Amino acid sequence: MKTDRRTKYTKMVIRQAFMEAMKSKPFQKITVADICSLAEISRPTFYFHYADKFDLLDEIGENMLSSANLTKISELTIERPGEIFNAILNLVKIVEDNMEVYRICVLERGVNSRLPSKITEELNATVISYWEQKGVFADKLDKRYVSDFIQSTFNSVIRCWIEKKDDRESAEKIAEIIKTFALRGLLGFV
DSSP: OOHHHHHHHHHHHHHHHHHHHHHSOOOOOOOHHHHHHHHOOOOOHHHHHSHHHHHHHHHHHHHHHHHHOHHHHTTTTTTOOHHHHHHHHHHHHHHTTTHHIIIIIIISOOOOOSSSHHHHHEEEEEEEEHHHTTTSSTOOOOOHHHHHOOOOOHHHHHHHHHHHHHGGGOOOHHHHHHHHHHHHHGGGTT
């Protein structure tokens, strides 16, 4: 029992130190030594829990993904846009709370993160699979088009939102924009 509590505490301290380090340095320049110094732990302690900073980043990203609860989203239908809005808003707020991690793991090129493929797997196993079982798709439509469209729409709007920094719209406004693009495409805005 003590080991479990101690392990949870140590990992929490490491995650907090990592997030603190990201406030002052780009991810590529953060070292394990930086994280250890901020967490006030030894390098062997860090390596006991994580293989490297990428492993730590992946764990943080996977925790963020699990909080998204895509299984619940899979049951939404296009006929209930209010529920779709709430689901998208939940996702936007998760990104808002983890903006730097999402930017690094999903939006930044050249960072070796497992999160983008985990998101695709989770989306395919929940939303796409559920819709396929319900016969939502036209015959012979490759489901990858739908999965990629959903992810591209979401990530494109989120990328622009994150880059705005000081003049950002509310999470609610961004969720509405994403919902409109996803359900009505460009015709929703012209």
